[in-house]
Amino acid sequence: MKFNSITLSFVATLALSSLIFAQDDNQAKYDKKIKAGWIKAGGWELDHGKAMDAAKSEGKYILAYFSRSYAP
Secondary structure, three states: OHHHHHHHHHHHHHHHHHHHHHHHHHHHHHHHHHOOHHHHHOOOOOOHHHHHHHHHHHOOOOOOOOOOOOOO
16 A cells, blocks of 8 residues: 555656646746737737726726637
């Protein structure tokens, strides 16, 4: 039984560490994409709270697009 517990702990540690590296990779992709010229030239508000405040004060609607770069 002890062998199974150690093996399970090892496998769980490997699985969790791979998730951490995957998150870092996704963050790097996001940072690269957010610096693209077409995003800066679009004039979009990227902060949801600021967009809500601006829409409320100007009496406008919000068009929001949510996406994921990774779907398990």
